[in-house]
Amino acid sequence: MAYEKELDVALLAVQRASILTRTVFSSHTKGTLTKSDSSPVTIGDLGAQALIIASIKHAFPEDEVVGEEDADDLRKDEQERTLVWDLVQAARLDDISAEDKIGGPIKTVDDMLTALDSGRSNGGNKGRVWALDPIDGTKGFLRGGQYAVCLALMVDGVPTVGVIGCPNLPIDDQAPLDSSVGADADDKEGKGVLFGAVKGEGATSRPLSKGALQGSKKISMKAVPDVSQASFCESVEAGHSSHGDNAAIASKLGITKPSVRMDSQAKYASIARGAGDVYLRLPVNLRYEEKIWDHAAGVVLVQEAGGEVSDAWGKPLNFGIGRTLKENKGVVAAPREIFPRVIEVVKEVLDVK
Ligand SMILES: Nc1ncnc2c1ncn2[C@@H]1O[C@H](COP(=O)(O)O)[C@@H](O)[C@H]1OP(=O)(O)O
Numbered sequence: 001m002a003y004e005k006e007l008d009v010a011l012l013a014v015q016r017a018s019i020l021t022r023t024v025f026s027s028h029t030k031g032t033l034t035k036s037d038s039s040p041v042t043i044g045d046l047g048a049q050a051l052i053i054a055s056i057k058h059a060f061p062e063d064e065v066v067g068e069e070d071a072d073d074l075r076k077d078e079q080e081r082t083l084v085w086d087l088v089q090a091a092r093l094d095d096i097s098a099e100d101k102i103g104g105p106i107k108t109v110d111d112m113l114t115a116l117d118s119g120r121s122n123g124g125n126k127g128r129v130w131a132l133d134p135i136d137g138t139k140g141f142l143r144g145g146q147y148a149v150c151l152a153l154m155v156d157g158v159p160t161v162g163v164i165g166c167p168n169l170p171i172d173d174q175a176p177l178d179s180s181v182g183a184d185a186d187d188k189e190g191k192g193v194l195f196g197a198v199k200g201e202g203a204t205s206r207p208l209s210k211g212a213l214q215g216s217k218k219i220s221m222k223a224v225p226d227v228s229q230a231s232f233c234e235s236v237e238a239g240h241s242s243h244g245d246n247a248a249i250a251s252k253l254g255i256t257k258p259s260v261r262m263d264s265q266a267k268y269a270s271i272a273r274g275a276g277d278v279y280l281r282l283p284v285n286l287r288y289e290e291k292i293w294d295h296a297a298g299v300v301l302v303q304e305a306g307g308e309v310s311d312a313w314g315k316p317l318n319f320g321i322g323r324t325l326k327e328n329k330g331v332v333a334a335p336r337e338i339f340p341r342v343i344e345v346v347k348e349v350l351d352v353k
């Protein structure tokens with residue numbers, strides 16, 4: 001299989017980082033700071049990014065990484081640095097050969113800061129670049145909703161390997177998708193899924209474990225013979241995606257089921273495994289540039305499960321022009337057969353605005 005080692009390393013790296021995020025999710029101490037764009041970041045985001053970049057740099061030292069976070073706060077704040085260091089040391093896979101494949105534990109605080117700071121690549125359309133969101137949906141993570149640990153390898157600007165860990169999603173791929181999935185979520189028994197996909201090779205899910213990789217199943221999107229029966233997912237945060245436009249589109253498609261709101265790329269993962277059908281992310285503010293780490297892994301997963309993804313105007317997402325998708329606005333993802341109809345209606349709704 002193509003990109004077998006890359007997929008393995010990415011799955012194990014995300015699995016190890018999820019051990020850390022789960023510890024923080026269930027702890028009172030989240031060390032939440034506010035970033036310059038007013039969004040929150042926690043010791044979970046920082047620890048997970050350090051662990052994942054250390055894993056990538058061990059296996060593929062030449063590769064670049066576009067990561068959401070950096071070490072600026074930890075270099076200034078000793079208390080926060082100690083909290084993250086303790087978490088990073090404690091997060092280990094319980095299978096030694098799996099842990100070895102991703103380089104074993106980070107050795108020193110300096111190594112941790114260097115790893116965390118190695119996600120500053122500007123991306124581009126040449127060579128191998130990983131896009132990393134250590135906690136996607138930080139607001140959901142803090143609220144007790146869905147969140148996801150997301151990692152993708154882009155080759156010459158094309159998302160090629162995608163891995164998403166969803167500690168709060170039900171393991172059962174067929175579990176019905178209703179509003180309870182996105183609200184008051186937890187990571188108790190029966191929860192925690194690790195998704196993976198390689199371009200041209202299909203998509204899989206398996207239970208998120210603490211050790212070696214096991215039990216993978218092929219996933220695919222559900223057939224939707226009648227688009228009015230589709231269920232659609234959208235953001236919880238009204239500031240991230242226009243609930244009004246999404247509702248107008250659903251209504252024009254004849255959809256009467258209420259939308260399922262959940263945070264993070266758990267939306268891409270949910271439609272990829274056929275729990276839901278359509279993901280609508282209509283822009284609220286046309287000045288906002290979507291970040292590549294918020295979409296790269298989800299796009300590979302959906303494409304490999306039988307779906308299509310574009311921006312709200314039907315334009316392909318261009319991942320090869322930097323850290324953001326500045327040529328695109330909004331995102332629409334749906335099974336291939338109904339995608340043209342969905343985009344047609346999205347454009348009708350946008351045109352009358
Ligand atoms: N104004 C915005 N519009 C769209 N997405 C945003 C905006 N601000 C932040 N985001 C990012 O959207 C993603 C979550 O979207 P949602 O859960 O609504 O699908 C997150 O990656 C979040 O960043 P973060 O990774 O910091 O949580």
Ligand SMILES: [Mg+2]
Pocket residue numbers: 133135136137293294
């Ligand atoms: Mg994100």
Ligand SMILES: [Mg+2]
Pocket residue numbers: 045068133134135136137138
């Ligand atoms: Mg994030």
Ligand SMILES: [Mg+2]
Pocket residue numbers: 039040041068138
């Ligand atoms: Mg963030």
